[in-house]
Amino acid sequence: MTGGIGSGKSTVAQFLAARGASVIDADALSRALTQPGGQAMPAIAAEFGQRAVQADGAMDRSYMRQRVFDDVKVRHRLEQILHPLIGAAMQAATQAATGLYLVYDIPLLVESLARYRPLMDRICVVDCEETEQIARVQARSGLSAQAVTDIMNTQASRGQRLAAADDVIFNGIGISTAMLEERVQQVHDSWLQLMAQRKAS
Numbered sequence: 001m002t003g004g005i006g007s008g009k010s011t012v013a014q015f016l017a018a019r020g021a022s023v024i025d026a027d028a029l030s031r032a033l034t035q036p037g038g039q040a041m042p043a044i045a046a047e048f049g050q051r052a053v054q055a056d057g058a059m060d061r062s063y064m065r066q067r068v069f070d071d072v073k074v075r076h077r078l079e080q081i082l083h084p085l086i087g088a089a090m091q092a093a094t095q096a097a098t099g100l101y102l103v104y105d106i107p108l109l110v111e112s113l114a115r116y117r118p119l120m121d122r123i124c125v126v127d128c129e130e131t132e133q134i135a136r137v138q139a140r141s142g143l144s145a146q147a148v149t150d151i152m153n154t155q156a157s158r159g160q161r162l163a164a165a166d167d168v169i170f171n172g173i174g175i176s177t178a179m180l181e182e183r184v185q186q187v188h189d190s191w192l193q194l195m196a197q198r199k200a201s
């Protein structure tokens with residue numbers, strides 16, 4: 001499962017988990033790696049200096065967010081530290097998963113399609129108008145519209161994501177939480193059906 005910033009991936013993930021899916025959330029794994037004592041912290045301190053580390057030992061997310069989305073080189077340096085560790089953590093979580101099926105919530109899946117496509121049975125895109133993504137992220141975080149746009153400009157476009165999708169969950173303007181849950185139920189049912197067909201053949 002993927003989608004742009006603020007598209008509603010975490011909300012969809014909660015609905016799927018409530019229906020018995022195991023969900024592996026790449027953003028959550030990334031946050032765990034950058035907590036106080038997190039596995040990525042020595043490399044982050046060495047690469048970006050103590051300014052990137054809060055007093056409690058966690059990565060200073062606000063400082064790094066500003067640097068990362070202002071300078072592509074900084075973004076790549078942080079990704080070079082975090083992405084291999086996120087990959088390893090995803091593998092470990094995969095071994096531990098016990099759900100009906102496994103959903104990987106990966107914000108940058110389409111940006112690394114060659115890597116992920118062979119590993120996934122289906123690609124599900126949570127889709128939302130760009131204007132609505134900006135509005136929701138602003139409401140949630142207090143970031144400026146420009147700051148959200150800067151993040152979106154580093155990500156795949158809506159069209160690129162939709163072109164990679166096997167399933168689309170539209171969660172844009174006019175979609176209430178109840179409507180979203182109904183759509184999630186349909187997609188969940190279709191996946192169970194596919195699993196049953198595969199088992200039977």
Ligand SMILES: CC(C)(COP(=O)(O)OP(=O)(O)OC[C@H]1O[C@@H](n2cnc3c(N)ncnc32)[C@H](O)[C@@H]1O)[C@@H](O)C(=O)NCCC(=O)NCCS
Pocket residue numbers: 004005006026027030061062064065068075078079082083086106107108151154155
């Ligand atoms: C840049 C950081 C410090 C911002 O932290 P912050 O707490 O503000 O945001 P959070 O981690 O919750 O991410 C929110 C969203 O930002 C977007 N985002 C994060 N990192 C990136 C990136 N490298 N490229 C494009 N978009 C990104 C995603 O849509 C993500 O869902 C943080 O996201 C980070 O450490 N990013 C590097 C790791 C990464 O690539 N994560 C995303 C995929 S797992």
Ligand SMILES: Nc1ncnc2c1ncn2[C@@H]1O[C@H](COP(=O)(O)OP(=O)(O)OP(=O)(O)O)[C@@H](O)[C@H]1O
Pocket residue numbers: 003004005006007008009010011012027107136137140171172175176177180
């Ligand atoms: N249909 C909806 N109507 C109104 N608000 C919504 C809807 N879906 C999600 N939201 C809100 O929009 C924000 C973004 O949703 P969510 O956190 O699920 O997105 P996300 O794709 O996981 O975001 P991110 O990539 O930034 O982690 C949240 O504050 C959420 O409560």
